[in-house]
Amino acid sequence: MTTHRPHTTRESYDTVAADYEKLLRDELANSPFERAMLGVFAERVLDAGGGRVADLGCGPGRITGHLASLGLDICxxxxxxxxxxxxxxxxxxxxxxxxxxxxxxxEDGSLAGALAWYSTVHTPPAGLPAVFDEFHRVLAPGGLLAMAYKVGDESVHLTHAYGHDLALDVYRFPPELIAELLGDAGFIEAARLVREADGPTATTPQAYVLARKPE
Incomplete structure (x- = not known):
């Protein structure tokens, strides 16, 4: 059984942080599917009255900054x-x-929206229920969760990335599993988009999900 090692994940991202930001700074400009789903997320949060949004696993903040430019009150x-x-x-x-x-x-129910944009990729499947339960806890009734993740049913261990030696386990998930686990946590899936691998930064299929905490 694979063990989740958050300290190793933290150390690896501490090592690559500056180069990661430089390499991916403009990546969103080349990702129309991501911009589309992020745009829908922002529009729906604002249409529901807005409120505080959190980018969970924000990295260097490139998605946080994009959503702020769309009008969200985000951290x-x-x-x-x-x-x-x-x-x-x-x-x-x-x-x-x-x-x-x-x-x-x-606090419980304090967020209008939450984003987990590829930030669950280092969590093994057995650890996802606790993560999704925490997302559900902090969202207000009617709050919206947006997720992006890699599609598959295997994991890859990385020892070098972004120009540095590191140690990262990267997990890919079947969309049906994510839908089931989100449902178990109390979410209702509102939309799902799966796209095929189409470039050097998307070598596997990718999935985007919007899920809602019921009123």
Whole structure:
């Protein structure tokens, strides 16, 4: 059985933080599917009256900054202190804090929206229920969750990425499993988009999901 090692994930992202930000800074400009789903997420949160949104596993804040430009009141949370330092440098007008997705520093029902954009890829399937339960806890009734993840049913161990030696387990999930686990946590899936691998930064199919916490 694979064991989740958050300390190893944190250390790896601390190592690559500055180069990661440089390499992926403009990646969203080349990702029309991502922009489309993020746009729908932002529009639906705003149409529901807006409110606080959290980018959970925000990395250097590139998605946080994009959603802020679309009008969301958003903050970022990440396990890696170095990623948070880079995010604060890159987006000085936004708030970023160190935190973990399994113990979020938000009150129950306090968020209008939550984003987990490829931030569950280092969590083994057995660890996802606790993460989804925490997402459900912090969202207000009617709140919206947006997720992106890699599609598949296997894991890959990385020893080198973004120009550095590191140690990261990357998990791919079947969409049916994610839908089932979100349902078990109390979410209703509102939309799902799966796209095929189409480039050097998308070498496997990718999935995007919008899920709602019932009123």
């Amino acid at each position: 970022g949370i990440d396990l890696s202190p170095e990623m948070i330092a880079v995010a604060r440098w890159a987006h000085p007008r936004l708030r970023f804090d160190v935190g973990t997705m399994t113990a979020l520093d938000f």
